[in-house]
Amino acid sequence: MTREVRVRFAPSPTGALHIGGVRTALYNYLFARKMGGKFLLRIEDTDQTRFVPGAEDYIRESLDWLGITPDESPWKPGSVAPYRQSERKEMYMQYALDLVNKGHAYYAFDTAEELEAMRERLTAARVVQPQYNSITRTQMKNSLTLSKDEAATRLASGDPYVIRIKIPLKEDVRLNDMIRGWVLVHSSTLDDKVLMKSDGMPTYHLANIVDDHLMGITHVIRGEEWLPSAPLHVLLYKFFGWEDTMPQFAHLPLLLKPDGNGKLSKRDGDKLGFPVFPLNWTDPFTQEKASGFREQGYLPDAFLNFLVFLGWNPGDEREIFSLEELVEAFSIERIGKAGTKFDIAKAKWYNEQYIRTKPNEELAQFLIANAKADGITIPQEKALAIISLLKDRVTFPSDFWRDSQFIMTAPKDFDQEVASKKWNADAGKLLTAYAAALDTFHGPFEAGDAKMLLEKTAESEGIKLGKVMQAVRLAITGMGAGPDLMQVFAILGSAEVAKRIRYALTTLTVVS
RNA sequence: GGUCCGUUCGUCUAGGGGUUAGGACGUAUCCCUUUCACGGAUAAAACACGGGUUCGAUUCCCGUACGGACUACCA
Numbered sequence: 011m012t013r014e015v016r017v018r019f020a021p022s023p024t025g026a027l028h029i030g031g032v033r034t035a036l037y038n039y040l041f042a043r044k045m046g047g048k049f050l051l052r053i054e055d056t057d058q059t060r061f062v063p064g065a066e067d068y069i070r071e072s073l074d075w076l077g078i079t080p081d082e083s084p085w086k087p088g089s090v091a092p093y094r095q096s097e098r099k100e101m102y103m104q105y106a107l108d109l110v111n112k113g114h115a116y117y118a119f120d121t122a123e124e125l126e127a128m129r130e131r132l133t134a135a136r137v138v139q140p141q142y143n144s145i146t147r148t149q150m151k152n153s154l155t156l157s158k159d160e161a162a163t164r165l166a167s168g169d170p171y172v173i174r175i176k177i178p179l180k181e182d183v184r185l186n187d188m189i190r191g192w193v194l195v196h197s198s199t200l201d202d203k204v205l206m207k208s209d210g211m212p213t214y215h216l217a218n219i220v221d222d223h224l225m226g227i228t229h230v231i232r233g234e235e236w237l238p239s240a241p242l243h244v245l246l247y248k249f250f251g252w253e254d255t256m257p258q259f260a261h262l263p264l265l266l267k268p269d270g271n272g273k274l275s276k277r278d279g280d281k282l283g284f285p286v287f288p289l290n291w292t293d294p295f296t297q298e299k300a301s302g303f304r305e306q307g308y309l310p311d312a313f314l315n316f317l318v319f320l321g322w323n324p325g326d327e328r329e330i331f332s333l334e335e336l337v338e339a340f341s342i343e344r345i346g347k348a349g350t351k352f353d354i355a356k357a358k359w360y361n362e363q364y365i366r367t368k369p370n371e372e373l374a375q376f377l378i379a380n381a382k383a384d385g386i387t388i389p390q391e392k393a394l395a396i397i398s399l400l401k402d403r404v405t406f407p408s409d410f411w412r413d414s415q416f417i418m419t420a421p422k423d424f425d426q427e428v429a430s431k432k433w434n435a436d437a438g439k440l441l442t443a444y445a446a447a448l449d450t451f452h453g454p455f456e457a458g459d460a461k462m463l464l465e466k467t468a469e470s471e472g473i474k475l476g477k478v479m480q481a482v483r484l485a486i487t488g489m490g491a492g493p494d495l496m497q498v499f500a501i502l503g504s505a506e507v508a509k510r511i512r513y514a515l516t517t518l519t520v521v522s
Numbered sequence: 523g524g525u526c527c528g529u530u531c532g533u534c535u536a537g538g539g540g541u542u543a544g545g546a547c548g549u550a551u552c553c554c555u556u557u558c559a560c561g562g563a564u565a566a567a568a569c570a571c572g573g574g575u576u577c578g579a580u581u582c583c584c585g586u587a588c589g590g591a592c593u594a595c596c597a
Binding site for chain 2: 020021022024054055056057059060118122125136138139140141170172174187190193194195196199200201203204205206207208209211213214215218233234235236237238239240241261263264266268272273319320321323325326327329346347348349350351352353355356358359360362366400401402403404428432475476477478479480482483489490491492493495
């Protein structure tokens with residue numbers, strides 16, 4: 011019988027969710043949708059010392075922003091609640107004890123100092139892997155080396171202890187990763203990882219196996235950094251007797267820094283010139299700020315489209331995908347193996363592509379809001395005209411306001427380089443006549459009207475328009491480059507254009 | 523150091539025993555345009571190296587190099 015596909019994204023609330031995590035969530039979401047299954051979110055907060063206030067809200071807001079909302083989560087519990095490991099605390103111990111009873115785990119009473127001493131001793135003896143394992147555990151203080159009575163006494167008297175897995179001495183552990191194929195590891199290279207910490211909380215290793223089992227998880231899609239501990243997890247499923255329902259693993263390639271090498275990390279933040287977080291984040295302890303893609307002006311669908319291609323491709327030459335299309339096209343088989351360098355230029359390109367396909371009405375909201383923040387009200391109609399004027403030229407929605415400043419404010423100064431090259435007596439003559447013509451113009455001033463009138467003026471003045479167009483642009487905008495001038499005229503209105511011309515005529519001098 | 527994972531244009535990648543090794547971003551040039559962009563076109567640009575296997579290897583195998591992850595009572 012085939013089970014319903016259930017996948018989970020399991021971040022720990024230790025700060026802002028970084029984009030690698032977002033991509034993991036995205037792949038989980040896509041897979042769940044594609045398979046008609048469920049996407050759950052589980053908060054892995056078993057390390058109370060690393061808890062960061064606000065981190066959980068941040069995760070939620072990030073996923074909501076991108077539209078990859080979990081079907082089940084702490085704030086939308088399903089039948090396997092709770093979804094925070096801290097709230098599941100009570101259930102882990104019985105599973106750890108089950109393992110102890112089966113002889114697959116044991117109590118260990120070693121102090122931090124003793125563990126440190128052990129590592130130093132082994133390092134001094136040039137042991138290649140100084141770790142708590144099947145060899146070294148025989149020299150430590152645990153329920154395998156202590157007498158039954160002493161172990162019992164220690165437990166009864168409340169001595170601090172942890173529960174460690176008892177890794178078998180010689181055993182091949184294998185797993186069939188959906189992305190990497192068979193991975194074989196010998197148990198002798200594994201160590202006796204702590205399962206239950208002395209504070210009564212489980213470690214990630216125990217908690218994730220117990221929870222995945224209890225939550226009916228069928229596929230574990232996570233970052234490659236988990237691959238080394240995957241054999242441990244396989245062993246745990248075996249020891250629990252849950253092999254039949256063990257999820258399939260898929261270890262995703264890492265997101266790398268765009269320059270040199272190494273995994274893209276939270277610390278890289280704005281140092282590399284782009285965000286590594288979906289949303290802005292202020293560390294509640296240090297007040298350190300990090301910028302997010304949302305606030306930088308990336309559209310959620312564009313960002314998603316960019317992100318999904320970091321490690322996956324559809325196998326054909328399509329580049330633009332809506333979330334629905336991604337669901338349709340997605341498959342784990344098409345996820346690559348190699349680490350992926352992060353390229354912000356492509357992210358910008360995606361943003362441009364998406365802006366161009368957005369309705370003007372939607373984009374106008376950005377312009378209006380940005381202007382309002384500067385205390386300026388732009389009427390809807392004018393906003394729409396500006397959007398269509400600039401739509402093909404911007405990368406971010408905030409560019410609309412930035413790039414329309416020359417419309418909002420008449421130029422005081424003129425680009426000197428353009429002025430010296432393009433300003434001439436003919437331009438002055440034409441503009442003088444054009445301003446006069448504009449004065450007598452009545453009715454709505456469309457781009458076509460502006461053009462026709464300008465052409466007529468040029469003709470009667472005997473001037474070739476092509477020769478002076480740059481000068482005209484300079485006079486009205488102060489710049490030598492920009493969007494369609496006649497449309498700019500239409501937005502400005504005939505009176506404003508005439509006014510700007512007259513100012514330019516008194517300011518710009520003819521150099522012959 | 524050890525274990526594991528990886529390696530096609532600068533970047534994201536397609537492909538896969540015989541291909542002019544394809545696409546996208548970026549770069550350059552041209553066209554369009556009364557400018558700049560957009561758009562269109564073109565160009566430069568890659569199979570890490572060495573051995574096998576094979577008639578033939580970028581593709582399969584083994585090494586080497588390089589890169590990465592992991593190596594906590596963190597996840």
